[in-house]
Amino acid sequence: MNAHIEATRLHDYVERLLGEEEGAAVERHLESCDHCRDIVSELAELISDLASLPSEASVERDLWSGIESRIGQGSGPDIIELPVGRHTPPRRISATWGQLLAAGIVLATVSGGTVWMALRGDTAGGAPLAQAPSLGSAAVPAVQVADEQYREAITRLEDLLDEGRHLLLPETLAALERSLAAIEGAIEDARAALDEDPNSELLNRLLIDHQQSKLRVLEQAAAAIRL
Amino acid sequence: MTGLLIGAAMMVAVAQTDTTFDAGGARYFRLGSEGGEIRVEAWDRDEVRLQADHGRRTTIEIRQDEDEIEVDSSGRGMLGGIVDYVVTLPRSMNVELEGMFADITVEGMQGEVSAETLQGDVVIRGGNGRIDASSMTGRIRIEGASGMIEFRSVAEDVRLVDVSGEIVGESVGGAIVIENAEATSVDVGSVGGRIDFSGPLADGGTYFFGTHGGTINIDVPAGTGAEFSLASQHGSISADLPGAPERFERRRRTTFSVGGGGAIVEAETFGGRIVVREAGSGEPDA
Numbered sequence: 001m002n003a004h005i006e007a008t009r010l011h012d013y014v015e016r017l018l019g020e021e022e023g024a025a026v027e028r029h030l031e032s033c034d035h036c037r038d039i040v041s042e043l044a045e046l047i048s049d050l051a052s053l054p055s056e057a058s059v060e061r062d063l064w065s066g067i068e069s070r071i072g073q074g075s076g077p078d079i080i081e082l083p084v085g086r087h088t089p090p091r092r093i094s095a096t097w098g099q100l101l102a103a104g105i106v107l108a109t110v111s112g113g114t115v116w117m118a119l120r121g122d123t124a125g126g127a128p129l130a131q132a133p134s135l136g137s138a139a140v141p142a143v144q145v146a147d148e149q150y151r152e153a154i155t156r157l158e159d160l161l162d163e164g165r166h167l168l169l170p171e172t173l174a175a176l177e178r179s180l181a182a183i184e185g186a187i188e189d190a191r192a193a194l195d196e197d198p199n200s201e202l203l204n205r206l207l208i209d210h211q212q213s214k215l216r217v218l219e220q221a222a223a224a225i226r227l
Numbered sequence: 228m229t230g231l232l233i234g235a236a237m238m239v240a241v242a243q244t245d246t247t248f249d250a251g252g253a254r255y256f257r258l259g260s261e262g263g264e265i266r267v268e269a270w271d272r273d274e275v276r277l278q279a280d281h282g283r284r285t286t287i288e289i290r291q292d293e294d295e296i297e298v299d300s301s302g303r304g305m306l307g308g309i310v311d312y313v314v315t316l317p318r319s320m321n322v323e324l325e326g327m328f329a330d331i332t333v334e335g336m337q338g339e340v341s342a343e344t345l346q347g348d349v350v351i352r353g354g355n356g357r358i359d360a361s362s363m364t365g366r367i368r369i370e371g372a373s374g375m376i377e378f379r380s381v382a383e384d385v386r387l388v389d390v391s392g393e394i395v396g397e398s399v400g401g402a403i404v405i406e407n408a409e410a411t412s413v414d415v416g417s418v419g420g421r422i423d424f425s426g427p428l429a430d431g432g433t434y435f436f437g438t439h440g441g442t443i444n445i446d447v448p449a450g451t452g453a454e455f456s457l458a459s460q461h462g463s464i465s466a467d468l469p470g471a472p473e474r475f476e477r478r479r480r481t482t483f484s485v486g487g488g489g490a491i492v493e494a495e496t497f498g499g500r501i502v503v504r505e506a507g508s509g510e511p512d513a
Contacts, residue, residue, distance in 0.1 A: 006299075169328070171346070171364065175382040176381065178400065179399040179400050179418075182399060183399060183418050186418050186440070189439070189497055189498070190497065193460060197478065200478070202458045202459075202495055203460060205495070206437075209416065213397060213418060216397070217399060220361075221363075224345050
């Protein structure tokens with residue numbers, strides 16, 4: 001028997017997925033374990049936050065209409081419309097602790113992701129490709145808003161990484177820092193180029209793409225710290 | 228666990244564990260490990276053989292319910308210690324493996340495979356359906372898998388060989404090499420590494436490749452029909468295909484169609500090179 005209950009089982013407990021006997025055993029453990037009780041409390045809070053979100057489709061639709069009005073209709077002369085973007089199909093298993101941790105920043109990133117999809121020529125809510133507007137210069141404010149949202153989410157995860165860096169092996173930490181520095185360099189390159197060419201579809205797209213990469217790496221780091 | 232435990236947990240406290248038991252038709256196998264090697268092999272029996280080398284203070288725990296078999300290790304304190312596993316499973320089982328500092332190899336399975344490790348290499352040969360591979364600091368290699376293939380490496384190279392289906396993934400610092408793929412869609416990106424893709428493009432398929440500083444090599448068979456959309460801010464672009472433009476301007480997206488269209492291919496880079504050409508016309512650019 002571990003000194004603590006593994007996070008995935010605590011997650012199942014919070015979501016009432018355990019059998020009666022196993023659930024009772026978890027409750028007995030929680031009575032005497034502050035550590036596991038704290039995890040259960042955090043998980044319950046995260047799950048509550050997620051439950052308060054509108055459905056993904058409705059979020060995207062609402063945001064899409066706002067973005068659409070700023071972007072305008074019609075295809076640019078040299079932009080090809082693509083039917084799909086990067087996507088994450090639903091996983092078979094329920095969310096792990098790390099995934100839930102990552103999901104905690106969904107509120108901050110969902111609109112940025114939608115802007116990113118707009119940049120990729122993707123459609124929201126499964127609308128036909130032909131109706132997806134291409135990026136015009138009016139999309140740039142939406143990208144800037146997304147950039148700010150990413151910065152906020154990234155800052156929170158960077159704080160978490162700072163607090164937990166001593167929990168990672170030196171070589172893991174070194175690899176993480178190298179990768180984050182590479183992404184940060186790419187972000188700075190894109191921002192500097194955007195200063196000269198703020199309407200560039202390519203640069204705006206690259207900026208959001210790099211922000212997403214950084215966010216994903218930091219999510220992995222946060223999950224590793226929690227392990 | 229989402230089901231009732233119907234099998235007694237087996238607790239073994241020896242330095243070597245070697246046990247074979249009835250799989251009972253279970254469709255899912257899960258294993259978590261803090262460190263060591265995880266090797267999964269396939270056979271045509273409805274049985275599971277679990278071999279594990281571990282310290283005497285480590286306990287291997289096997290839980291089994293109607294549809295799932297779960298293996299974990301525990302020791303004094305929180306960590307389960309270093310355990311080297313060799314697990315032989317019914318070929319059709321779906322496999323989910325998680326390790327902190329574990330090298331993971333999965334050979335010959337025909338179901339879904341998920342292999343995630345913090346520090347270690349991941350090798351998957353075979354697999355159908357969802358195939359997930361993730362390592363923060365290790366290399367990833369996937370061969371002969373088909374379905375929805377997803378990978379993520381933070382620091383090292385990723386190589387996919389003879390795979391088919393949908394491919395999604397990224398490596399921040401490493402190269403992404405996709406050889407001889409029969410992909411219906413590709414969406415891959417790297418910040419600093421190069422991307423090599425070779426294989427036929429499906430009619431109606433979509434292919435996206437993005438890097439910040441690395442080279443993108445796209446090798447397609449002669450006679451491929453596709454619409455290309457290529458963009459580079461500071462790098463260079465070349466497309467050695469019949470009907471492709473001879474010159475590309477920086478800071479502009481260039482679109483063109485070859486072979487009557489069919490697939491949609493998009494590649495973009497900030498400072499790297501994009502090279503599109505017919506397969507067999509030379510080694511990829513470094």
